[in-house]
Amino acid sequence: xxxxxxxxxxxxxxxxxxxxxxxxxxxxxxxxxxxxxxxxxxxxxxxxxxxxxxxxxxxxxxxxxxxxxxxxxxxxxxxxxxxxxxxxxxxxxxxxxxxxxxxxxxxxxxxxxxxxxxxxxxxxxxxxxxxxxxxxxxxxxxxxxxxxxxxxxxxxxxxxxxxxxxxxxxxxxxxxxxxxxxxxxxxxxxxxxxxxxxxxxxxxxxxxxxxxxxxxxxxxxxxxxxxxxxxxxxxxxxxxxxxxxxxxxxxxxxxxxxxxxxxxxxxxxxxxxxxxxxxxxxxxxxxxxxxxxxxxxxxxxxxxxxxxxxxxxxxxxxxxxxxxxxxxxxxxxxxxxxxxxxxxxxxxxxxxxxxx
Numbered sequence: 001x002x003x004x005x006x007x008x009x010x011x012x013x014x015x016x017x018x019x020x021x022x023x024x025x026x027x028x029x030x031x032x033x034x035x036x037x038x039x040x041x042x043x044x045x046x047x048x049x050x051x052x053x054x055x056x057x058x059x060x061x062x063x064x065x066x067x068x069x070x071x072x073x074x075x076x077x078x079x080x081x082x083x084x085x086x087x088x089x090x091x092x093x094x095x096x097x098x099x100x101x102x103x104x105x106x107x108x109x110x111x112x113x114x115x116x117x118x119x120x121x122x123x124x125x126x127x128x129x130x131x132x133x134x135x136x137x138x139x140x141x142x143x144x145x146x147x148x149x150x151x152x153x154x155x156x157x158x159x160x161x162x163x164x165x166x167x168x169x170x171x172x173x174x175x176x177x178x179x180x181x182x183x184x185x186x187x188x189x190x191x192x193x194x195x196x197x198x199x200x201x202x203x204x205x206x207x208x209x210x211x212x213x214x215x216x217x218x219x220x221x222x223x224x225x226x227x228x229x230x231x232x233x234x235x236x237x238x239x240x241x242x243x244x245x246x247x248x249x250x251x252x253x254x255x256x257x258x259x260x261x262x263x264x265x266x267x268x269x270x271x272x273x274x275x276x277x278x279x280x281x282x283x284x285x286x287x288x289x290x291x292x293x294x295x296x297x298x299x300x301x302x303x304x305x306x307x308x309x310x311x312x313x314x315x316x317x318x319x320x321x322x323x324x325x326x327x328x329x330x331x332x333x334x335x336x337x338x339x340x341x342x343x344x345x346x347x348x349x350x351x352x353x354x355x356x
Contacts, residue, residue: 044293066269093147108340
């Protein structure tokens with residue numbers, strides 16, 4: 001009978017142990033998150049070190065004699081134009097769900113989101129932008145996120161297309177030129193065509209959805225969920241008459257980013273062909289997707305330099321180019337977000353009701 005008397009005690013001990021285990025879970029999750037961030041920042045610092053490892057900074061003194069202020073001013077203008085175009089696209093994505101939202105708030109929310117993406121880990125700025133756009137109506141948040149999914153999906157289509165164009169243009173003697181480049185370019189071209197079909201054709205997603213639904217994997221279920229939201233959002237844009245303008249603005253925004261790259265190349269007097277600007281666009285965009293560190297300094301410098309080195313630009317000049325291009329792309333959103341937040345006069349408390 002003693003075991004029976006001891007049984008409740010054992011159960012209490014098991015409950016205490018289980019409770020302690022549960023209490024330890026938040027601490028473990030927090031520690032895992034900190035370690036994950038530390039690894040990401042560490043990778044970013046390694047890329048930064050690789051970007052400046054063999055730079056002869058004394059040779060940079062030659063750069064000012066080659067600088068063209070007109071081209072550099074044009075580069076900055078193209079960045080501002082890109083921000084305006086992306087804000088216009090964001091306004092069209094929000095129009096079906098928030099037609100009363102002013103363009104000042106639209107561009108302000110975009111700048112605050114971009115600034116947060118620059119300064120904060122992961123892509124926190126996208127959530128902040130969505131939260132700001134639905135701050136006056138919490139029920140709007142899912143629809144705002146759908147607009148964000150459309151934006152990212154169209155940018156993914158442009159990235160894949162740019163990669164397919166850039167790979168065959170890498171010089172034969174360059175380190176990144178391999179026998180597989182053309183094959184990979186064809187594969188990316190096919191992927192781009194498939195993504196384009198999903199964008200322009202309603203029937204294409206129905207067919208893909210049927211295939212994904214039979215795949216017993218969480219990733220497939222997630223893809224179906226995202227695809228459904230993307231397709232529903234695109235249909236909403238068609239009904240609102242914004243479908244073609246959103247596609248066109250996406251294309252123009254990427255052309256403007258390419259123009260920024262080329263204007264900076266010409267502004268520094270670098271002897272690089274037009275395809276160099278395209279490779280810079282592709283590699284830098286891929287490099288900053290993981291959001292390894294605040295400011296994306298390491299990945300941006302490393303991949304911008306790597307792109308120019310394929311066209312025979314030396315370490316000092318390719319690194320100097322990376323530093324300047326990084327400033328062009330990162331500073332305007334930070335300054336613009338600061339100006340918007342300082343000048344924004346959103347009321348935090350309602351005004352008192354007027355007496356009749």
